[in-house]
Amino acid sequence: MISRELLERVACPVCLEADGCPACRQGGGHAACLSDYDRRAACPCGGPDKVRLVAEEGAMRCPCCGVAYPSHAPEGYLDLVPRANLGEVTRYADHEFHDSLHVADAPPLLSARVKADMMRRMLGLRPGETVLDLGCGAGKMALYAGSRGALPAGLDVAPFFLPRAAREVALVLGDLRRLPFRKGAFPRAYSLDVLEHLDEAGVREVLLEARRTVGPAGRLFVYTHAMESSRLAWFQRSVNRLARRLGEKGLIDHAREALRKSDHRNAIRSHEHFEALCAQAGLRVSERRYYNVVFKAVIEDLLLRLYEQARRGPRHSAAPGGAEGAHEPRGEPAPPGRAAVGLGLALTALLKLDVLFFGRIRTGPFFGLLQPTLPAGGR
Ligand SMILES: [Zn+2]
Ligand SMILES: [Zn+2]
Ligand SMILES: [Zn+2]
Numbered sequence: 001m002i003s004r005e006l007l008e009r010v011a012c013p014v015c016l017e018a019d020g021c022p023a024c025r026q027g028g029g030h031a032a033c034l035s036d037y038d039r040r041a042a043c044p045c046g047g048p049d050k051v052r053l054v055a056e057e058g059a060m061r062c063p064c065c066g067v068a069y070p071s072h073a074p075e076g077y078l079d080l081v082p083r084a085n086l087g088e089v090t091r092y093a094d095h096e097f098h099d100s101l102h103v104a105d106a107p108p109l110l111s112a113r114v115k116a117d118m119m120r121r122m123l124g125l126r127p128g129e130t131v132l133d134l135g136c137g138a139g140k141m142a143l144y145a146g147s148r149g150a151l152p153a154g155l156d157v158a159p160f161f162l163p164r165a166a167r168e169v170a171l172v173l174g175d176l177r178r179l180p181f182r183k184g185a186f187p188r189a190y191s192l193d194v195l196e197h198l199d200e201a202g203v204r205e206v207l208l209e210a211r212r213t214v215g216p217a218g219r220l221f222v223y224t225h226a227m228e229s230s231r232l233a234w235f236q237r238s239v240n241r242l243a244r245r246l247g248e249k250g251l252i253d254h255a256r257e258a259l260r261k262s263d264h265r266n267a268i269r270s271h272e273h274f275e276a277l278c279a280q281a282g283l284r285v286s287e288r289r290y291y292n293v294v295f296k297a298v299i300e301d302l303l304l305r306l307y308e309q310a311r312r313g314p315r316h317s318a319a320p321g322g323a324e325g326a327h328e329p330r331g332e333p334a335p336p337g338r339a340a341v342g343l344g345l346a347l348t349a350l351l352k353l354d355v356l357f358f359g360r361i362r363t364g365p366f367f368g369l370l371q372p373t374l375p376a377g378g379r
Contacts, residue, residue, distance in 0.1 A: 001076045005130065006153060006170035009185035011050030012062035012069075013082045013178035021045035030064050042208055044282070046216065046374050049183040069180075072173075076166030077159060079173045080180035103138040105162045106335045107147070109344035110300045111293070114351050115367070116144050119190045119221045122287060122369040125150050132186035134176055134210060135194035139165025153186065155179070177205040184215025195224040200267040200277070207281035211372050220283065220370040223291075226268045230363035232292045239297040243305065252305040253312075271366070283370040291365040292358035296351050304347075 015033045018026055024043035026032035032040070041047045053060035059068040060078065070079045108116045119141075125131055127149025133142040136154030139161045146152040146168055153170035154161075161171055174180050176194070189210055195203050210220050247254025268274045275285055293301075336344070355367075 001167055001170055002071060002073055002078055003170045005151070006078070006172070007055065007060075009153075009182055010060065010078060010080060010172065010180050011052055011182045011185075012064060012067070013050070013080055013174060013180040014084060015051040015062055015064035016040050016048040017051055018048070020048035024048055030066075033064060041212070042281075044374075046183070046282070047212060050181070050212075052182065072159070075159065075161075076169075077161065077171035077173055081157070081173050082175055082178045103140060103160075103162065104335050105140070105143075105164050107341065108140060108144050109341065110304075110348055110351055111296050112141075113345075113348045114291075114296075114355060115192050115223050116141055117352070118223070118289065118355065118367045119192065120145070120148060122367065123188050123190060123219050123221050125188060129188055130186055132181075132189040132213065133169075134179075134189055134191040134206070136161075136165075136169070136171075138162045139169050139171070141190075141192060142169040150188075177202055177209065179209040179213050181213045183212050184218065186213055187215055187218040189214050189218070190221040190223075192223045195222060195268065196264045196266055198267060199265050202265075203267050204277055204280055207278060207283055207370075210370075211282050214372065216372050216374045218372060222368045222370060223366070224268065224368075225266075225365040226270050226274055227266055228270055228362070228364040230290070230292055230358075230361050232294060232358060232361060233363065236293055236297045239302055243301055246302075246306065250309070252302075252309050254305070257301070271362070274368075278370055279373070282373050284373050285368050286371045287369040289355055289359040289367045290361055290363045291354065291367065292361055292363050293354055293365070294358060295354045299347055299350060 014037065015030065016026070016037065018029075018032075020026065020040065020043060024040040024045060024047055026036065026040060026048075051062055051064045053062055053069065056068065059070050060080075061068045067083055072079060107113070123131065125145065125148065128151065130151040130153060131145050133139075133145070133152060133154040136142050136156045137160070139154050142152035142154040143162070143165055151170075152168070153172070154165070155172045155174045155176070157173070157175060159173050161169075165171065172180060176198075191206070191210070195206065198206060214220050243252055244254055246252040268277070271288070278285055
């Protein structure tokens with residue numbers, strides 16, 4: 001949906017106001033946006049705000065660069081993708097790729113729910129607060145945040161939103177590296193399973209843009225991973241090896257997981273590296289929990305997949321070469337029934353033990369709460 005609250009918060013993704021501190025102030029109009037965006041946006045003062053858009057018939061126009069960004073009211077989103085080429089986008093913009101991930105309109109369960117509930121806890125989300133999903137995909141997590149009383153907004157590179165998300169979530173099509181929002185527009189934001197899809201420069205840009213968007217008193221929750229593993233990793237590796245072997249025998253659908261990970265750039269080398277990237281963007285990691293997936297590996301990656309595949313029958317087993325489902329058109333999957341959701345919630349409770357028992361054992365995947373380091377009086 002395109003709400004009035006959303007219209008008040010959006011800005012041109014690529015245009016900065018002339019205003020700023022002596023280091024980043026610039027009187028030169030759009031020429032300064034083109035030539036000096038990176039330096040001005042990264043100014044230690046917090047940088048200038050982005051230029052407000054002016055509503056016109058069916059679009060929002062930027063008075064600085066003149067671009068009219070179309071408003072797709074029937075589809076429920078604003079298109080604020082920068083018109084200039086910023087380099088390649090992830091495969092998430094590819095329709096077929098998206099389709100093959102099969103998103104159903106259902107509450108997040110299992111590990112997705114573990115992440116969702118960590119997000120709610122670390123952000124301290126209260127009913128009535130707006131919260132921005134950076135890289136919202138189909139909008140499932142934003143809908144979940146909305147079901148708990150928050151006012152959800154979402155941004156993604158591709159408009160493959162669930163029909164209910166198009167009705168209930170304030171949606172923007174955009175590039176994470178040029179967020180089309182005014183400074184401090186969303187004091188609460190999160191990004192789940194997104195940063196691993198970007199290269200190092202991309203991670204730095206997203207963090208910087210997110211810092212401006214949450215403002216000096218804001219909070220940003222991330223779930224991603226560094227290229228590290230704990231001493232528990234041998235266990236996950238053995239389970240994964242077993243899953244792969246069962247996948248080869250058609251007993252498990254392993255191809256979907258492989259597809260999901262096929263796009264990873266994995267730019268974050270270590271937790272120290274991530275902290276350094278945050279510091280460059282004016283953020284600090286104020287809380288961190290690691291995600292050692294012991295219960296998850298057994299329950300979600302092994303037992304449930306065996307069960308799923310057994311129900312589906314051998315006819316649908318993974319094709320050789322991992323080209324699963326590529327030629328098989330699929331509609332939107334039906335939402336699970338009440339019993340399945342109940343079972344999913346019970347299993348989710350077990351999966352949460354991974355965070356409770358192993359959340360302090362350093363490993364790659366982690367939940368992080370990031371807060372701006374700007375001085376309290378900063379902009
Ligand atoms: Zn400045
Ligand atoms: Zn401009
Ligand atoms: Zn502009």
